[in-house]
Amino acid sequence: MTTQTLSTPRRLARQRAQTEAGRPVWEEQPSWFGRLSKPVVLALVALLVTFPLYVVVVTSLSTTEAVTRAGGLVVVPRELTIAAYVQLLSGGVVTRALLISTGITLIGTAFSLGLTVLAAYGLSRPGSLLHRPLLFVVLLTFLFGPGIIPSYLVVNALGLIDSYGSLILPTAISAFNLIVMRSFFMGIPGELIDSARIDGAGEFAVLSRIVLPLSKAVVAVVGLFYAVGYWNAFFNAMLYINDNNKWPLQMVLRTYIVQAQVLPTGAGGVTSGSGMGLAPAPSLAIKMAIVVIAVVPVLVIYPFIQRHFTKGVIIGAVKG
Amino acid sequence: MVAPVIVLLGVFHYFPTLGNVIAFQDYSPYVGIRGSDFVGFANFSRLFSEVAFWKALANTLSITAFQLVFFFPIPIGLALLLNSVLSTRLRTFIQGVVYLPHFFSWVLVVSLFQQMIGGAGLLAQTLREHGHSAVDLMTKPDTFIVLVTAQAVWKDAGWGMIVFLAALSTINPALYEAAAADGANRWRRLWHITLPGLRPVIVLLLILRLGDALTVGFEQFILQRSAVGGGAAEVLDTYVYYQGLLAGDFGYGAAAGLFKGLVGLVLVLVANKFAHLIGEQGVYSRS
Numbered sequence: 001m002t003t004q005t006l007s008t009p010r011r012l013a014r015q016r017a018q019t020e021a022g023r024p025v026w027e028e029q030p031s032w033f034g035r036l037s038k039p040v041v042l043a044l045v046a047l048l049v050t051f052p053l054y055v056v057v058v059t060s061l062s063t064t065e066a067v068t069r070a071g072g073l074v075v076v077p078r079e080l081t082i083a084a085y086v087q088l089l090s091g092g093v094v095t096r097a098l099l100i101s102t103g104i105t106l107i108g109t110a111f112s113l114g115l116t117v118l119a120a121y122g123l124s125r126p127g128s129l130l131h132r133p134l135l136f137v138v139l140l141t142f143l144f145g146p147g148i149i150p151s152y153l154v155v156n157a158l159g160l161i162d163s164y165g166s167l168i169l170p171t172a173i174s175a176f177n178l179i180v181m182r183s184f185f186m187g188i189p190g191e192l193i194d195s196a197r198i199d200g201a202g203e204f205a206v207l208s209r210i211v212l213p214l215s216k217a218v219v220a221v222v223g224l225f226y227a228v229g230y231w232n233a234f235f236n237a238m239l240y241i242n243d244n245n246k247w248p249l250q251m252v253l254r255t256y257i258v259q260a261q262v263l264p265t266g267a268g269g270v271t272s273g274s275g276m277g278l279a280p281a282p283s284l285a286i287k288m289a290i291v292v293i294a295v296v297p298v299l300v301i302y303p304f305i306q307r308h309f310t311k312g313v314i315i316g317a318v319k320g
Numbered sequence: 321m322v323a324p325v326i327v328l329l330g331v332f333h334y335f336p337t338l339g340n341v342i343a344f345q346d347y348s349p350y351v352g353i354r355g356s357d358f359v360g361f362a363n364f365s366r367l368f369s370e371v372a373f374w375k376a377l378a379n380t381l382s383i384t385a386f387q388l389v390f391f392f393p394i395p396i397g398l399a400l401l402l403n404s405v406l407s408t409r410l411r412t413f414i415q416g417v418v419y420l421p422h423f424f425s426w427v428l429v430v431s432l433f434q435q436m437i438g439g440a441g442l443l444a445q446t447l448r449e450h451g452h453s454a455v456d457l458m459t460k461p462d463t464f465i466v467l468v469t470a471q472a473v474w475k476d477a478g479w480g481m482i483v484f485l486a487a488l489s490t491i492n493p494a495l496y497e498a499a500a501a502d503g504a505n506r507w508r509r510l511w512h513i514t515l516p517g518l519r520p521v522i523v524l525l526l527i528l529r530l531g532d533a534l535t536v537g538f539e540q541f542i543l544q545r546s547a548v549g550g551g552a553a554e555v556l557d558t559y560v561y562y563q564g565l566l567a568g569d570f571g572y573g574a575a576a577g578l579f580k581g582l583v584g585l586v587l588v589l590v591a592n593k594f595a596h597l598i599g600e601q602g603v604y605s606r607s
Contacts, residue, residue, distance in 0.1 A: 147577035150339030232425030
């Protein structure tokens with residue numbers, strides 16, 4: 001898949017040279033139009049991403065009066081309250097979905113990451129048993145998907161409908177992540193591994209004592225990718241989970257926000273907020289709070305993913 | 321060590337791929353594949369005579385074409401813009417912001433769009449306050465193609481920039497200096513150095529996109545199909561879902577899915593061959 005290899009040191013050196021020197025001496029001064037339009041465009045782009053999130057967060061924290069005065073979504077924050085969150089998180093549909101999604105994400109990520117590490121290591125040592133044909137089996141999954149209906153029939157035949165396993169097993173392995181990890185493992189010098197073997201280490205000892213400690217960054221990135229994938233997954237739940245008591249958060253988000261169905265109150269639904277002596281939150285704030293709850297884990301994980309961008313793990317992998 | 325992964329891929333990828341034989345059957349879930357009768361290409365001939373199928377195909381292709389024109393160049397432009405920002409700190413900040421939506425789920429993206437430009441959203445609310453009639457851009461079939469493209473741009477244009485930024489960083493800066501010394505201005509340098517430097521990546525991504533011409537994103541469309549209606553929002557994947565799975569017409573749905581898979585496979589191979597012909601490296605090299 002490679003086009004040209006990227007030398008990270010050179011890129012970094014160039015970045016450093018640029019920041020230290022500012023504009024290169026041979027480059028002409030930008031026109032007044034360029035100088036003016038660039039910050040405007042950049043600010044606009046940043047605003048396009050952040051503004052919707054801002055409005056959703058502010059509305060989720062607003063009182064009934066604030067929502068009524070704004071006529072709906074609140075842009076200028078007044079009178080803030082956490083009533084909506086208290087109501088959502090004190091039992092009911094959203095609390096349950098949140099627990100399910102958290103569980104699926106944790107278990108699924110551990111499962112996927114474990115298997116991916118094992119397979120990536122197995123495939124990264126040339127000369128291991130059936131190395132080439134097995135790699136081909138993995139790569140071929142890129143070219144052809146099995147299709148929705150045959151997949152459904154297999155999951156059904158295995159008795160996985162309405163089981164949490166259906167949210168993990170069918171899409172547990174991402175060939176892309178596997179290849180990313182494999183190419184990283186292949187960069188580890190063979191001498192290192194050979195010398196460990198001479199000292200009597202078996203395959204698992206080599207993997208856990210030599211390879212993994214050297215690959216923390218790529219393991220972290222792939223793990224975070226799997227985690228975000230599980231958290232965001234909605235397709236599997238829509239196909240395989242009919243029992244709405246087993247819905248993950250994304251299905252709840254779809255039902256009550258996108259399809260705008262009314263969230264049930266009382267037993268099994270949303271409690272009426274008397275718990276902490278808070279006034280009941282407006283229904284719009286509750287809806288926006290569901291959106292915020294769905295986005296917060298991604299926002300928490302995101303800086304960790306971003307930290308590894310700079311190490312070139314992802315870019316190096318994307319490019320081959 | 322590789323065994324668990326191979327087993328999983330076997331059960332959930334290769335085994336269902338074989339399950340596509342039901343496309344040639346009058347499949348009934350009660351008797352299974354072994355008990356169902358083979359009907360040859362009957363499902364396919366029914367598929368090709370169905371107006372709704374051609375409509376879904378046409379929708380899919382026009383959305384792909386539309387996005388090729390209005391989505392594809394945006395990450396390139398964004399990468400060029402960001403690359404020209406001198407401050408590393410500002411650049412990292414903007415990158416952090418624009419990559420973020422890539423990690424949001426489609427449910428979340430559609431929810432956010434709904435709150436901004438939907439019938440009860442911020443735009444409608446503002447219009448109403450100022451005495452105009454409100455518009456609901458989320459349910460209009462006529463502008464649906466623009467809407468889904470805008471959503472795709474919002475979610476993935478920033479992320480799409482990464483590959484171009486990487487390619488830009490491999491262009492030797494001495495080339496720019498030499499060109500400037502020879503009197504080439506900003507735009508000539510862009511045309512004669514930057515764009516040729518990006519060409520392999522652009523070709524590679526175009527190939528991948530063309531190979532994927534029949535896929536426009538299942539989740540994004542299934543989420544909005546009921547609000548917009550099947551006329552504009554039915555694409556091949558949603559067609560398989562509604563006509564095959566929900567209607568319980570498994571053999572027919574599998575035929576539609578298999579058609580999409582096979583044509584997609586041919587498209588990737590053809591696009592790759594074409595890339596070799598015009599002297600680019602393509603998705604897989606011939607070595």
